[in-house]
Amino acid sequence: MYGAGIGKGMLITLKHIFKQPITVQYPEQTRNVPPRARTNLLWFEERCTGCSTCAQSCPDGCILVQTSPREDGRLNIDRYEIDFRLCMYCGLCTEACPYEAIQVGGPYDDAVSVFDNMYRDKNVLTTMAQDYLAGHEHIYPNGRVAPQPGEHSHIDTLERPR
Numbered sequence: 001m002y003g004a005g006i007g008k009g010m011l012i013t014l015k016h017i018f019k020q021p022i023t024v025q026y027p028e029q030t031r032n033v034p035p036r037a038r039t040n041l042l043w044f045e046e047r048c049t050g051c052s053t054c055a056q057s058c059p060d061g062c063i064l065v066q067t068s069p070r071e072d073g074r075l076n077i078d079r080y081e082i083d084f085r086l087c088m089y090c091g092l093c094t095e096a097c098p099y100e101a102i103q104v105g106g107p108y109d110d111a112v113s114v115f116d117n118m119y120r121d122k123n124v125l126t127t128m129a130q131d132y133l134a135g136h137e138h139i140y141p142n143g144r145v146a147p148q149p150g151e152h153s154h155i156d157t158l159e160r161p162r
């Protein structure tokens with residue numbers, strides 16, 4: 001029948017007029033994002049042994065780990081840096097880390113206007129991690145409880161990953 005297609009289209013339009021929109025008016029409104037969503041990378045120094053497995057697993061070579069030996073056999077982490085200019089947020093580094101010291105999660109609204117600010121050194125990454133924990137009741141994105149600030153927190157004293 002002539003015009004049936006138009007009628008069908010109008011019906012669909014009418015149906016959608018009364019439905020709640022699935023989009024939100026960002027940035028005025030924000031959505032609850034699951035803590036383990038691949039929004040960013042968070043590095044937790046207290047869990048890190050400096051083994052460099054994350055750096056070796058990164059296909060883009062964006063992680064730099066520089067260590068020096070300690071007398072007790074452990075490693076000092078002199079540098080830990082992530083080049084987010086290259087990172088594709090694949091999460092392979094987080095899967096490779098034996099201690100869940102690098103985890104997916106964290107802010108998704110940290111866009112920069114200076115491209116080089118996406119290169120983040122140990123200090124910036126530590127601030128990111130501490131800000132995250134302070135805003136999430138000291139729970140890591142993986143759901144484990146983080147030590148309180150000032151608490152002795154070397155990996156040996158932390159719950160081992162699954």
Ligand code: SF4
Pocket residue numbers: 041057058059060061062063082086087088089090091092093094
């Ligand atoms: S998320 Fe992927 S690209 Fe980014 S640092 Fe980790 S392994 Fe490299």
Ligand code: SF4
Pocket residue numbers: 047048049050051052053054055065096097098099100101102
């Ligand atoms: S983040 Fe994990 S894999 Fe990378 S150096 Fe630290 S402990 Fe090793």
